[in-house]
Structures are given as C-alpha cells and as structure tokens.
Amino acid sequence: MQIDEEFKLLQKGVSKVVDLCAAPGSWSQYLSRKLRAAESESDVKIVAVDLQAMAPIDGVIQLQGDITKESTATEIVSHFSGDKADIVVCDGAPDVTGLHDMDEYIQAQLVLAALNITTHVLRHGGKFVCFRGKDITLLYSQLKIFFKEVVVSKPRSSRNSSVEAFVVCLEYSPPEGYIPNMSNPLLDHHYDLDFNQLEGVNRVVVPFIACGDLSAYDSDKTYGLQ
Numbered sequence: 001m002q003i004d005e006e007f008k009l010l011q012k013g014v015s016k017v018v019d020l021c022a023a024p025g026s027w028s029q030y031l032s033r034k035l036r037a038a039e040s041e042s043d044v045k046i047v048a049v050d051l052q053a054m055a056p057i058d059g060v061i062q063l064q065g066d067i068t069k070e071s072t073a074t075e076i077v078s079h080f081s082g083d084k085a086d087i088v089v090c091d092g093a094p095d096v097t098g099l100h101d102m103d104e105y106i107q108a109q110l111v112l113a114a115l116n117i118t119t120h121v122l123r124h125g126g127k128f129v130c131f132r133g134k135d136i137t138l139l140y141s142q143l144k145i146f147f148k149e150v151v152v153s154k155p156r157s158s159r160n161s162s163v164e165a166f167v168v169c170l171e172y173s174p175p176e177g178y179i180p181n182m183s184n185p186l187l188d189h190h191y192d193l194d195f196n197q198l199e200g201v202n203r204v205v206v207p208f209i210a211c212g213d214l215s216a217y218d219s220d221k222t223y224g225l226q
C-alpha cells in the first residue's frame with residue numbers, strides 16, 4: 001500500500017495484475033480492493049501464484065504453481081485472453097536454511113526467477129515490484145536492462161532493522177530482439193568479466209527512496225492495544 005501511494009502503481013487504466021509468491025494473500029487483498037473500486041469489475045484480472053494453496057479472495061484467480069516454471073507463465077497469460085499484465089508484483093521468499101550465504105543466494109535466484117517469468121507475462125511499458133534481499137548489485141544491472149527506471153523503496157511498514165526493501169521497476173522495455181526464456185538463469189555470469197569491466201553510465205547507481213507518510217504505521221514503534 002505504501003509503495004503504491006508513493007509510485008501510483010495502480011493508477012487508472014491498470015486492470016491486469018500478477019501477484020507472484022502471493023500466499024497467504026495480503027498483497028492480493030489490497031490489489032483486489034483497490035482495482036475493483038476503480039475499474040469496472042469485468043475488466044479487472046488479478047492472478048495470484050504461490051507454491052502453497054491460498055484461501056479464496058474476492059476477484060483473485062489463484063494458481064498453485066512454481067514461478068521458476070515456464071508452464072506457470074503460460075497459465076498466467078491464459079487468464080488475460082491474449083493480453084499481458086500491466087503490473088507484476090512479487091514478494092517471494094524461500095524457506096530459509098539458516099546458512100546465510102546459501103539463503104541469500106537462493107533469495108537472489110528467486111528474484112531472478114520472478115524477473116524471468118515477468119519477461120513472459122508483462123506488457124511493454126508495464127511495471128514490476130519485487131522483494132529484494134542482500135547483495136543485489138548484479139540484480140540491479142540486470143533489471144536496468146529490462147526497465148527504463150529502477151529504484152529501491154523501503155516502506156515504513158518494513159522494519160528499519162531489516163535488510164528488506166523492494167525494487168520498483170518502471171516502463172518495461174526489453175532489449176530489441178529479446179526472447180523470454182526460463183532455461184537461462186541470469187545469474188550464471190562470469191561476474192568480473194561481464195560486469196566489473198563496465199564503465200561510466202553502465203555502472204548504475206539506483207536511488208533509494210523511503211515511503212509511507214508520517215501518519216503511517218511504523219514497524220519500529222510499539223502501539224497500545226485498542
């Protein structure tokens with residue numbers, strides 16, 4: 001909600017949305033309430049995907065599936081009658097093992113999987129919002145290849161003590177000739193060769209924007225029970 005307030009993601013005309021890694025469903029609930037209040041109900045299509053089953057949410061089509069699978073992308077698009085999504089959001093988090101390096105690597109892989117599936121289902125000009133973990137410099141470079149603008153947002157509802165933040169990517173515009181595919185993990189690069197030799201504007205600095213106004217709930221504060 002706070003990211004939407006800051007970036008006006010669900011503005012007029014947005015009616016097709018994909019919520020990746022959606023269970024138990026709070027993001028889907030917000031999407032459904034906001035979009036069905038603004039657009040004609042028959043135009044609104046919200047597709048939520050998760051490995052786990054979710055309780056039904058009004059106006060949300062739920063798919064139990066894995067976002068690393070191409071079949072999931074095909075199933076999502078089949079619900080948009082040939083169109084693509086205006087926006088994809090992803091709050092994916094793997095089960096943690098406690099081995100931090102490994103957990104961070106798997107988290108990064110999941111974000112990459114989210115980007116990969118997004119390249120299949122998002123329309124040109126569309127938006128992508130995704131949970132980001134640690135050590136994501138490489139990911140920023142990759143996102144910048146596909147979106148005109150990439151910023152990081154830390155909502156007030158996210159604890160300051162947590163590394164949690166979200167990348168907000170605006171205006172999907174893949175490189176000319178790019179053919180989406182899921183079989184090619186984007187992290188499989190030779191980091192030094194592919195990225196450390198970039199110079200000038202190619203080394204992108206991503207702005208970090210806090211959002212949520214002063215009246216918003218602050219996750220580092222204690223509130224009395226009502």
Ligand SMILES: C[S@@+](CC[C@H](N)C(=O)[O-])C[C@H]1O[C@@H](n2cnc3c(N)ncnc32)[C@H](O)[C@@H]1O
Pocket residue numbers: 020021022023024025026027028049050051052065066067068091092093094095110
């Ligand atoms: C933090 S929860 C999402 C919370 C959700 N945004 C909400 O508002 O309720 C992270 C979710 O990522 C899902 N997940 C992890 N790996 C996944 C994958 N490969 N495909 C689909 N969902 C996945 C988990 O099952 C879990 O439900």
